[in-house]
Amino acid sequence: MNIYDIAERAGVSIATVSRVLNGSPNVSTKTKAKVLGVIEEAGYTPNVFARGLGLNTMKMIGVLCTDVADIFYAKAVSVIENALRQYGYDSLLCSTGKNIEDKQKYIDLLLAKRVDALILIGSIFKEETDNSHIEKAAAKVPTVIINGLIDVPNTYCVTCDEYQAMYDQVIHLNKKGCHDILYLYDVESYSGLQKLNGFKDALKHCGFGVNPKLIAKVDKDMSQIEATVIELLDADIHFSAIIASEDQLAIGAMHALQKKGLRIPEDIPVIGFNNSLLCECAMPKLSSVDNMVETLCNTAVNVLTDVFDGKTVTNKMTLSAKLVERDTFKL
Amino acid sequence: MNIYDIAERAGVSIATVSRVLNGSPNVSTKTKAKVLGVIEEAGYTPNVFARGLGLNTMKMIGVLCTDVADIFYAKAVSVIENALRQYGYDSLLCSTGKNIEDKQKYIDLLLAKRVDALILIGSIFKEETDNSHIEKAAAKVPTVIINGLIDVPNTYCVTCDEYQAMYDQVIHLNKKGCHDILYLYDVESYSGLQKLNGFKDALKHCGFGVNPKLIAKVDKDMSQIEATVIELLDADIHFSAIIASEDQLAIGAMHALQKKGLRIPEDIPVIGFNNSLLCECAMPKLSSVDNMVETLCNTAVNVLTDVFDGKTVTNKMTLSAKLVERDTFKL
DNA sequence: TTGAAAGCGCTACCAT
DNA sequence: ATGGTAGCGCTTTCAA
Numbered sequence: 001m002n003i004y005d006i007a008e009r010a011g012v013s014i015a016t017v018s019r020v021l022n023g024s025p026n027v028s029t030k031t032k033a034k035v036l037g038v039i040e041e042a043g044y045t046p047n048v049f050a051r052g053l054g055l056n057t058m059k060m061i062g063v064l065c066t067d068v069a070d071i072f073y074a075k076a077v078s079v080i081e082n083a084l085r086q087y088g089y090d091s092l093l094c095s096t097g098k099n100i101e102d103k104q105k106y107i108d109l110l111l112a113k114r115v116d117a118l119i120l121i122g123s124i125f126k127e128e129t130d131n132s133h134i135e136k137a138a139a140k141v142p143t144v145i146i147n148g149l150i151d152v153p154n155t156y157c158v159t160c161d162e163y164q165a166m167y168d169q170v171i172h173l174n175k176k177g178c179h180d181i182l183y184l185y186d187v188e189s190y191s192g193l194q195k196l197n198g199f200k201d202a203l204k205h206c207g208f209g210v211n212p213k214l215i216a217k218v219d220k221d222m223s224q225i226e227a228t229v230i231e232l233l234d235a236d237i238h239f240s241a242i243i244a245s246e247d248q249l250a251i252g253a254m255h256a257l258q259k260k261g262l263r264i265p266e267d268i269p270v271i272g273f274n275n276s277l278l279c280e281c282a283m284p285k286l287s288s289v290d291n292m293v294e295t296l297c298n299t300a301v302n303v304l305t306d307v308f309d310g311k312t313v314t315n316k317m318t319l320s321a322k323l324v325e326r327d328t329f330k331l
Numbered sequence: 332m333n334i335y336d337i338a339e340r341a342g343v344s345i346a347t348v349s350r351v352l353n354g355s356p357n358v359s360t361k362t363k364a365k366v367l368g369v370i371e372e373a374g375y376t377p378n379v380f381a382r383g384l385g386l387n388t389m390k391m392i393g394v395l396c397t398d399v400a401d402i403f404y405a406k407a408v409s410v411i412e413n414a415l416r417q418y419g420y421d422s423l424l425c426s427t428g429k430n431i432e433d434k435q436k437y438i439d440l441l442l443a444k445r446v447d448a449l450i451l452i453g454s455i456f457k458e459e460t461d462n463s464h465i466e467k468a469a470a471k472v473p474t475v476i477i478n479g480l481i482d483v484p485n486t487y488c489v490t491c492d493e494y495q496a497m498y499d500q501v502i503h504l505n506k507k508g509c510h511d512i513l514y515l516y517d518v519e520s521y522s523g524l525q526k527l528n529g530f531k532d533a534l535k536h537c538g539f540g541v542n543p544k545l546i547a548k549v550d551k552d553m554s555q556i557e558a559t560v561i562e563l564l565d566a567d568i569h570f571s572a573i574i575a576s577e578d579q580l581a582i583g584a585m586h587a588l589q590k591k592g593l594r595i596p597e598d599i600p601v602i603g604f605n606n607s608l609l610c611e612c613a614m615p616k617l618s619s620v621d622n623m624v625e626t627l628c629n630t631a632v633n634v635l636t637d638v639f640d641g642k643t644v645t646n647k648m649t650l651s652a653k654l655v656e657r658d659t660f661k662l
Numbered sequence: 663t664t665g666a667a668a669g670c671g672c673t674a675c676c677a678t
Numbered sequence: 679a680t681g682g683t684a685g686c687g688c689t690t691t692c693a694a
Contacts, residue, residue: 015690018690019663045443046443046687048688049445050384051688053688056670070405073405074404078399085425092423093422094421222611281553281612282612282614283589335671343681345671346680380671381671382673
């Protein structure tokens, strides 16, 4: 069933059918109704490939992250996919893993599928050289980066000010008398580095040195996190609070504290990051910095549609985060 | 840059370029090298729309679930997307929400995009009439359903035997002397119903009646779950164990127990379901039934590729689940 | 308001 | 082994 069949049945030309299909005003109400009737009756759906061939778009956006199984990315993907759909775009999903070559490969794959744009969620890039895959992508289609900052044409960055957020939490803890803060993190993504720097700078600002022993890089693995913290405790390395760059790390740390009979927050307050479902699952419930995934992602999609609409758009937008107080730390 | 440009630059016909592109054996090594060189140099990528138009496929699979933000679906989507990519297929993601009309709408949307197949993860359908959207879909493309069972042509169901798994847990608890078991669940999906029935049947098998007060339907909301369990406790409705159809519900219940000063598992053992990340986050760590998402999803993709390859495939496959023992319950 | 026809860039069949 | 060419089903311009 194609446009020719419809045209024939409706007794008009394919041009007219096409006009009806695309809502052109230059069709008489009568023919329009007639054509619509035939379409309905035949259960006809235009062939998107043919349309794509002519228009050079299939209204699809490539959405990339390291792994959708991750609770944070999952939420982001969910919001993005929904927002895009409102604008009539579908999401071509791609979990790239952390390997940079794979990322490049998958970006190429999506570009080969002729997506209209790319949305990268939390792309990892420590060094400038790592960003070539983004430059290549942006050379072909508008590319928006969520929680990443890069200065490349045709690239739009929507970030959360995690540096400031982390900075603020250290200040808060300091005011409560916590000077020795254990910092837990896992990845050195843009976002990861922002947080780490926020932590360090705040300490300096408070006049305290940065104790490297109190900055622990861990894998996102519960038992490993627990082990790491217990090791520190056993080694009598003193700290009076914990901040983690991710809720999961914070919870791992909480387990360690609890095993050692330390009370949270009385003995050691704990602050997580991302304000994920895990916060509510922890016991006591985890206070966490909300980095605004939802707003971030909706903004990203808005930016993109603005770009499509030819509007002038800022290349960089930053939202501020805020602490959600629960039981492990209160202001 | 199209196939004509390449042909011209390489001094061959477009037919030859096409052959090279599609790995036809009927090309001399020499011309092949020449063409490949030109392609490489020009950075040419075939237009998938044109190809799709001729072949009537763009190697895309529609992947649907109620919401990717859900930790279980996120994992499933992740596995599926990866598996599909191995076979050269991309995933067109769609979070449908629970509304049946929306599902139908989104399925139509994906079908309009001419996806090669549909994978539905945990589609909800209580009554037979609710399945029309699946029938319609299967009439057009092969449809595989993960954790759902339906008898429709061109439909392939891959399920986990959650009925049996739930049944078994009740038996286990009974052997430990727990006869009054509180059952917590949230949705009445196929999967949800399987579990509920497994629970009820096991109780009957043990010679105990099903106490409706000990079967609580709750929202997936921590405070609501806590409140529900605390209410039961306060009303002196006795139970000596808890089983939940989802880890999150189990954790909510644990919070309630802990608030009431009950020890887990000494006073009340707790068993969750899905063996998600949440299990490790709980304190004590949650024993949970692993419903094999990974295997389930990989199997689903295998089934699909077998269908594509014209192999004869079973319409129904069932995997068995197994309890992962942690701290809240041990055999 | 409507129709005719020229692409869009590929694949595959038929020749050679 | 290679080339010519007819579709694939649509959009869009140009004429009427």
